[in-house]
Amino acid sequence: MTLKKILSPIFNKTVKHLAGHGIGRNKAVGTVFNYLKSSLKEEYVQIDDHIMYLDKQDSLCLSINNIYEKFETDLVKQEIKKGDVVIDIGANIGYYTLIFAKLVGDTGKVFAFEPDPTNFELLRKNIEANGYKNVILEQKALSNKEGKVTLALSKQNTAGHHISSEQQDSKNSIQVDAIIADNYFKNFERKINFVKMDVEGAESIVLGGMTNMLRNNAELKMMVEYNPDAIKNMGLDPASYLELLIRNGFSMMDIDSKNMKITNTDVQSLIRKYHDEYTNLLCVKS
Structure with missing residues (x-):
């Protein structure tokens, strides 16, 4: 298993846990979040019986x-x-x-x-x-x-x-x-x-x-x-x-x-x- 596959679910779980706490309003936190999101995302995800290839930033946060x-x-x-x-x-x-x-x-x-x-x-x-x-x-x-x-x-x-x-x-x-x-x-x-x-x-x-x-x-x-x-x-x-x-x-x-x-x-x-x-x-x- 690659390091990316190990870290990705940990990152996703952490983001979901912190959602709604307002920390994303901090510019530095937002920059780090966007970097980790784009670095750890998979090429595609399975959503609603569909395969979806993602953009580099995963702008819709579908990987999370x-x-x-x-x-x-x-x-x-x-x-x-x-x-x-x-x-x-x-x-x-x-x-x-x-x-x-x-x-x-x-x-x-x-x-x-x-x-x-x-x-x-x-x-x-x-x-x-x-x-x-x-x-x-x-x-x-x-x-x-x-x-x-x-x-x-x-x-x-x-x-x-x-x-x-x-x-x-x-x-x-x-x-x-x-x-x-x-x-x-x-x-x-x-x-x-x-x-x-x-x-x-x-x-x-x-x-x-x-x-x-x-x-x-x-x-x-x-x-x-x-x-x-x-x-x-x-x-x-x-x-x-x-x-x-x-x-x-x-x-x-x-x-x-x-x-x-x-x-x-x-x-x-x-x-x-x-x-x-x-x-x-x-x-x-x-």
Whole structure:
């Protein structure tokens, strides 16, 4: 047995024991944690009957927890059915994409969009490793305009890459292709049932290119992130993003993973509740 195989379970057990104690807020501790996590992780893990190859940093901590966003994971398993059409915007390395592919089955379809080349290659590898033929992969960002956009890269977290606004420092960035969802799905004849979107504050930009899709799918549900800090870093307004969801005919539910409950909410309640924290929202056509 290698030293790595000996140390890895000890590290994982220690991290789980210390979770929730706030020590990760210490910058030095966080640096050590990230180093050990990336050094001790395996190349791949087995999750929910899937093989998942991990990014170098194991940004989703899958080698430690063997699951990501457990409450949200359980929720999408309740919401998505065989034969559904699902769109994964900001697919990263494919954690949710794999779950969606299994849930919709052979008669369903999953479209996964991930603009970062490194993430995309892992996404492709994970889909191929699990033998899914019902997933269409696109190495593109979704936006409200087509062409090249700047993707700012996070050094610590490959799930933290995001479209860069003009006011952001984008030294560590690349140019990627962006497309408009309405154009991409213009001739798609099936109904779209579910959208998952995690684009680090650029949600309203993506929604700006989805007007027809949102209007034409009367039973559409979406799981989207609400991260006010990330939205402000984009030079955008959190309240305007939430109001955009309302204008497009959605009612919003706060996915409270800490207390493991889903509650109806509105713009002002979310503004009051979340300042330096984020949450996920389940949005249902009302």
